[in-house]
Amino acid sequence: MAAQAFEDFLARIDDRLSTPVLNRVILIATLVAMGTHFVLLWAGPHRVGAYQAADIPLLALFVIGGVPILGQLAIKLLRREMGADFLAAIAFVTGVWLGEYLAASLIILMLTGGQVLESFAMRKASSALNALARRMPSVAHRKEAGGDITDIALDDVQINDLIAVFPHETAPVDGTVVDGHGSMDESYLTGEPYVVAKAPGTAVLSGAINGEAVLIIRAEKRARDSRYAQIMDVMAEAEQKRPRIRRLGDQIGAWFAPAALIFAILVGYLSGDSSRFLAVLVVATPCPLLIAIPITVMSAISIAARRGIVIRDPTVLERLPTCQTAIFDKTGTLTYGRPELVDVVPGAGFEGDFVLRLTAGLERYSKHPLASAVLKAAKLRKLPLDEVSRASEKPGQGLSGQVDGHEVVVTHRNKLMKSDPEMAKLLPDTTAGLECVVLINGQYGATFRFRDTPRAEGESFVGHLGDIHHFKKVMLLSGDRESEVSYLSELLGISESLASQSPEQKVAIVRAEAAKAPTLFMGDGINDAPALAVATVGIAFGKESAVTADAAGAVIPEASLVTVDELLHISMAMRRILLQSVIGGMVLSIVAMGFAAAGYITPVAGALLQEGIDIIAILNALRLAIAHDIDADMVEQPNA
Template identity: 40%
Template sequence: MTTLVAAVRRYPLVALTVVVGVVGLALNWTPASAVVPWLLSGYSLVVAAREAVSMIRRLFRKEFGLDVLAVTAIIATVLVGEYWASIVIVLMLTGGEALEDFAAGRAQRELKALLSRVPQIAHVFDDSGELVDVPVTAVTVGERLVVRPSEIVPVDAVLVSASTAVDESSLTGESMPVDKVAGDLLLSGSVNGPEAVTVTAAARASESQYQRIVQLVSEAAASKPALVRLADRYAAPFTFVSVALAGIAWWLSGDPTRFAEVLVVATPCPLLIAAPVAFMAGMSSASAHGVVIKNAGTLEVLARAKTVVFDKTGTLTRGTPEVVAIRPESGRSEEAVLTLVAAAEQYSSHVLAASLVAEARRRGYSLPAVTDAREVATHGVQARIGTEVITVGKPAFVAEQAPGLAQVDLGSGEAAVYVAVDDQLAGVIILRDAVRDEAQRMLHDLQALGIQKTLMVTGDIEQTAQKVADELQLSEVHAECLPEDKVRIVHTITPGPVVMVGDGVNDAPVLAAADVGIAMGAKGSTAASESADIVILVDDLYRVVDAVSVSKRTVYIALQSIWIGIAISIALMLVAMTGVMPAIVGAALQEVVDLVTILNALRALNLGRNAGSARVASDSSSPLSAGAR
């Protein structure tokens, strides 16, 4: 009952149209049946007058849409006494608008869980030294705050604690954790490491890095041109043909009734309802596969896309470092080196430590017992295993125990973790942020769907970005880009429409500026999800192919439904021109046309995935982001 009341409040005109129709049916079998024509015709003309106001405003802007066709059809059916046809046209008109709005609302509800993680509060020390939660907007410069483990830094702040490692990938594209020591600036939007830290606010929320990016998003979104609805493109020619055929019938027969009989079967219901039904069905189908499309217009643009632009870190790459090489020294095996490192790193809070421990467990290695472990912040860990002292971390730190240590040459995007046993170097472990397994297949299938150009726009360094682009055979690379640089580049790319795929806070402005923005929402930032037109709710880049495939198929079905309706309507108009079809028969046949087009449009509910989720059996590893402990 609550849902019904909410629907009535949200779509009052649809509800009122249904009520008027039901009342008309009830009165039709009573002595008051003479009131029915006046009730239905009067109501239809009121709605037509309302639409006429919108129509006139659009005509002044040189826009010709479905409202012209709807008003013409409603008036024509009222004039010939087909008031039931009039009420059906009104229901199709208001219902189509409601369907589009409902589909957009459903998409927004799919995002609620995702967007609920937006930081709204900051943990601030009050005058008595107690920690209290206040709105982020209430934080003032100079206040001391606590940023808890894995929390987003709420405002630009200076680190007071001795050290931490923060994830700035969503801001800069740097996939490796960035070490910070007391006095360093932490940017709002970056993610704190595994330990709580104390910071001092360096700027208010409105003046912080995150807010500057939000402002860019607003400006980019405002610069997007308004989209012409799919069915509106056919309204003008269909109206012209309908009126022309009706006029010819009147001229040939000399009977003005013939004009009305032709227009009765020219009702615009196929245009009014086919596209909204198909788009709602397509959006529902996409949502079932973890792809939330926020509005129907996005489907139209995506179906015509010619260029797809990708961010690098967290989009084309996994966004987390992985072990790609182990280089033993002093006669030790790979297993021995990784076991020693993982055992010691269990006691480290550094982000790389988790990757090393996870790799050892993935390989099924048993970790020896550790005693007297201690961590030297931002440098490494020292621990005792049995009688041996194990030192793990940066080369300078490990070299204090193993003076003969020589640094290895690293490729772009690689990080090295050194390990010494007592005074001897035991080995080096190399980590990289690897390309996603599904990336190559995704790019190949996008080309098969008509995408002509794929390129990368990233904040990461040129050398790192170029190696990823070479591996994936991308058309172009734009590296070391600030958020405003990404917006400028996307605005100049041809051919269009242009799709942008990203996941970070720094991608939010360009996602809003692109013709279609697609956010990797499973692990990406909330800012990216809010500014994008499409959000992928699972950590699977191949869903970009699914989104393009669903959009093309949905638009195809919508156009097919429109053309089926137009073709049948024109055929009926040609028959009506001969005078063998009474208006009441024409109105009844037009409802059959409506039913056919709606049923065809509903086929979009069953859109299968183009090739299924990518589970490519590939061990591809690629040098990606620079960074070390």
């Protein structure tokens, strides 16, 4: 525990020595000091005590900018690290010791300039996500006991408070409608392009935009615990998490830094010229590792954000091109998650259209995937939708309500078999596909049968994974019945599929495949979260649950396999440009080290040369940021 406490202490000190604000202050101070240095040189040689007047601004800079560098160097020595920036710190100390003040100043410029660029790139990359934060209101309209409406701070909303949501306002908290009929746009949460009807008893998600009517909702969660707050937490984590891919630079620096240091010591010893030792260290400072990698990563995150992809863990961008096995969940991933009603089997004494009409009236207030199928079928049959006086949909209890004076309950076969085994005997035999059971006034009304529609681009997407993206194995995992899973597998050309899989079984399968080869898993339900977490790369179609999104490395709220293909190409482009920048920059640094060792490059010239190498690496990294076209090989297909 003492070792961990010491490590935490070093981490806190390191964070304070490298804050964005401090880096910007040091960068500005460096530019001012160097500018003043050159002005004083132009004015002529003057001395202040033992120092040239032109060197005074640089000496002052070393107090401002050198202390953080020395602090970080000390921390690295205590941690026994020799990363990519270790050489820069050694070169800075050597430059000051040898009186090469301009070279030492240029090293400060390299280090702080790279860190400022990285911070800027991270802010730009997260700007698309931060737009969500501006949607949330700062106040809520609480309805008091006497009926008055009072504005309160969002954080002051308590559970069971009655909150008024005015037309076109954003719902401040999760809750349940207690008064009013209307609709809300939940597209940013669900990925669905249509609004959801609201009536007393229906749920409201924070962040949803109200329609034309005033709704009174009862708060079921405080603002900080609501769905929107969960999304904001994901955003904050994605922005604050240090890109783990940058460890590639640390790994290369771990062998390059000591090798370069040994080479510089040998050059200084054999030549007897300490300035050559410094020149080698300066040009050996692998700033492309410090600058190009984070800029490339953040550029890729920014491009992904513009295409509606949230990168929660930047390592997915590095790992995705290496994946050889692709495993997919079925519903909502390779299918639209919007099943179609294909058959209505009425119970004794009921007509199919009558049951469908009542059920459709109630399903207007449901977000269940089968609701839209029922509504679509009623519309095709030109059935009127009856008035709903009450609606309720609680997890695990199905949908219930009062429609045109009738008590309607929408449930499923297994629940009915447990609650009323005698009534369950009236159900028809099971068939392939999905189904639900409708009870009217406590009697068996009908069984609705559905079939989920495969995504229009599904076959071409699966078919191109091997040829274009070098996947060697494609699997389909699902908790659905064998007949439904086999039907979809054959339709999409997937040779290996497993049906009736529990979440625990999915995890075991994904873990086993990931042990054999890097594995991509895609899913959209809460039960997919464990499998997403154990896969090499987890991609969530995040319309259903924040739990799923939290377990994945990348989230695609607007479910589309075309967007997944774009993500694959973004990761390929990022990896290609990243390797170009790192390898190209390292090669140029090694060549420059040779010239510095031969005495052709002075420390100051070496620092300027390294700045040039940095600029080349940065410009190459920025190619990804300014690239508006990603050469994805798929185009959006119309819905089947």
